[in-house]
Amino acid sequence: MTTSPSWRNPDPRRPYPLLIVGAGPAGLLAAKVAARHGARVALIERNLLGGTCLNKGCIPSKALIRTSRLYREMRDAEHFGGSVPGGIAVDFAAVMQRVQRIRARLGEADSAERLAAMGIDVYFGAARFAGPDSVTVGAKVLHFKRALVATGALPVRPPIPGLAEAGYLTYENVFDLTECPKRLLVIGGGPVGCELAQAFARLGSRVTLVQDEPMFLGHEERDAAQLLSDALARDGIEIHLDTQTSQVRVEGNDKVADLINEDTKRTVAVDQILVGVGTAPNVDGLELEAAGVEYDRVLGIPVDDFLRTSNPRIFAAGDVCTENKFPHIESAAGRIVVANALFFGRQRLSEETVPWCTFTDPEIAHVGIYVTEARRKGVPVKTFTVLMHEVDRAIADGEEEGFVKLHVGEGTGKILGATVVASHAGDLINEIALAMSAGLDLHALARANQPYPTQSQAIKMAAGAWVGSRRKSLRSWLSTKWLSRK
Numbered sequence: 001m002t003t004s005p006s007w008r009n010p011d012p013r014r015p016y017p018l019l020i021v022g023a024g025p026a027g028l029l030a031a032k033v034a035a036r037h038g039a040r041v042a043l044i045e046r047n048l049l050g051g052t053c054l055n056k057g058c059i060p061s062k063a064l065i066r067t068s069r070l071y072r073e074m075r076d077a078e079h080f081g082g083s084v085p086g087g088i089a090v091d092f093a094a095v096m097q098r099v100q101r102i103r104a105r106l107g108e109a110d111s112a113e114r115l116a117a118m119g120i121d122v123y124f125g126a127a128r129f130a131g132p133d134s135v136t137v138g139a140k141v142l143h144f145k146r147a148l149v150a151t152g153a154l155p156v157r158p159p160i161p162g163l164a165e166a167g168y169l170t171y172e173n174v175f176d177l178t179e180c181p182k183r184l185l186v187i188g189g190g191p192v193g194c195e196l197a198q199a200f201a202r203l204g205s206r207v208t209l210v211q212d213e214p215m216f217l218g219h220e221e222r223d224a225a226q227l228l229s230d231a232l233a234r235d236g237i238e239i240h241l242d243t244q245t246s247q248v249r250v251e252g253n254d255k256v257a258d259l260i261n262e263d264t265k266r267t268v269a270v271d272q273i274l275v276g277v278g279t280a281p282n283v284d285g286l287e288l289e290a291a292g293v294e295y296d297r298v299l300g301i302p303v304d305d306f307l308r309t310s311n312p313r314i315f316a317a318g319d320v321c322t323e324n325k326f327p328h329i330e331s332a333a334g335r336i337v338v339a340n341a342l343f344f345g346r347q348r349l350s351e352e353t354v355p356w357c358t359f360t361d362p363e364i365a366h367v368g369i370y371v372t373e374a375r376r377k378g379v380p381v382k383t384f385t386v387l388m389h390e391v392d393r394a395i396a397d398g399e400e401e402g403f404v405k406l407h408v409g410e411g412t413g414k415i416l417g418a419t420v421v422a423s424h425a426g427d428l429i430n431e432i433a434l435a436m437s438a439g440l441d442l443h444a445l446a447r448a449n450q451p452y453p454t455q456s457q458a459i460k461m462a463a464g465a466w467v468g469s470r471r472k473s474l475r476s477w478l479s480t481k482w483l484s485r486k
């Protein structure tokens with residue numbers, strides 16, 4: 001529930017110190033922080049409070065992934081000394097009911113009534129800028145001193161001939177399914193495509209996954225992407241890398257897709273097609289021209305490091321922005337906007353340490369710099385790696401796949417970045433991100449006391465490897481000095 005059917009939009013009075021368009025994570029967080037500081041806030045949402053994250057993204061996908069992990073574990077029961085007498089039956093309708101229940105439960109925390117109780121004026125309807133300091137919602141005109149555009153993004157719909165006619169799913173409707181497709185084609189090997197392909201495979205779909213690049217998760221390190229590829233193949237997914245979907249047609253009850261890579265053409269017949277090829281910023285219909293806010297239909301709204309748009313009164317945050325379009329960043333962005341818009345702050349997005357994670361199994365998490373990026377920028381970096389099969393708890397858990405890699409500034413000992421591939425990499429990366437943002441060095445990570453056994457021992461071991469390498473170079477320096485005296 002996001003609001004009761006009897007909800008009535010308030011009557012706008014004086015200009016709002018902060019008006020926010022879009023109630024996804026970026027807009028909601030900014031509204032709550034501003035209200036907590038006692039500011040009068042208007043929050044306008046044209047659809048569901050919580051935005052993509054709560055309703056069609058992070059939450060429903062994670063709820064589905066949890067159940068799919070359970071089914072995978074049941075299939076692996078023998079490996080753990082268990083058995084499932086009578087075999088495993090997936091009740092897909094019940095799985096999806098659980099997804100809806102979780103979505104509804106989390107939605108209650110941000111219902112319109114609760115937001116109103118915090119002092120936020122919630123308006124339902126599509127916002128349109130009427131000028132540099134005003135917005136309309138239906139017949140109401142709202143004035144503002146500062147505004148935040150946090151309208152998110154929409155799924156990209158690729159112009160594959162025949163796709164629209166055949167019909168397809170995106171993240172907007174895949175969580176409304178009540179029957180598990182027997183055969184599913186997933187187009188797109190980014191985080192959304194990989195997470196959902198694996199989840200549906202584990203829930204019983206025969207999944208074909210097509211990616212037009214040579215690896216999954218284009219921005220991640222190659223060995224991480226390779227481990228993911230291997231894991232997806234083990235889940236029985238038919239993988240086609242470097243492959244284009246050239247056309248789709250309907251044959252009887254089947255959707256038939258032609259897949260082409262350099263030397264082969266193949267045809268796959270499925271019951272459903274799920275497209276996950278990225279998102280496009282939600283800028284249409286906002287009349288940004290009236291507000292003097294520059295934008296690009298493909299790249300979104302350009303912002304500076306303080307998240308200001310070309311109209312200095314108007315800020316933008318989250319998936320609608322050109323830069324820093326990482327999913328996890330919107331909450332930080334919402335906080336920064338409030339500081340900069342209401343309190344003359346000078347907080348910069350570039351100063352945030354922001355980890356992220358793709359929640360496949362194993363999970364792939366990253367923070368800070370990539371090695372290729374370091375090389376490009378001429379930053380000398382040394383990497384310290386611990387494989388998860390060296391970690392006692394990972395062995396005990398039967399979760400030995402993956403690694404922790406710490407990228408350390410050569411000569412400085414500063415943690416510049418890390419990639420973690422592990423069953424719970426999304427949790428493990430937090431310790432490294434915290435160390436980075438608090439300016440802790442590797443000695444601190446290596447010395448930290450941890451309960452034994454935990455998988456985060458891998459981080460301590462990687463930091464310990466750096467400490468060991470320092471001692472080794474100190475010893476060899478001392479012995480060279482000593483010998484040169486003789």
Ligand SMILES: Cc1cc2nc3c(=O)[nH]c(=O)nc-3n(C[C@H](O)[C@H](O)[C@H](O)COP(=O)(O)OP(=O)(O)OC[C@H]3O[C@@H](n4cnc5c(N)ncnc54)[C@H](O)[C@@H]3O)c2cc1C
Pocket residue numbers: 021022023024025026027044045046047048049050051052053054056057058059061062125126127128150151152153171192282285286317318319320326327328329330359
């Ligand atoms: C399947 C999937 C899984 C994901 N999993 C994760 C994850 O695990 N972790 C993670 O960090 N991220 C994840 N993401 C990404 C995450 O959901 C988005 O990055 C995040 O929701 C962006 O937040 P936002 O506030 O910028 O926009 P949104 O959440 O898209 O919210 C924007 C809101 O603005 C409203 N709006 C648009 N135009 C108007 C208008 N004119 N007037 C009024 N309201 C308007 C929309 O209705 C919407 O509610 C996932 C995404 C998908 C699709």
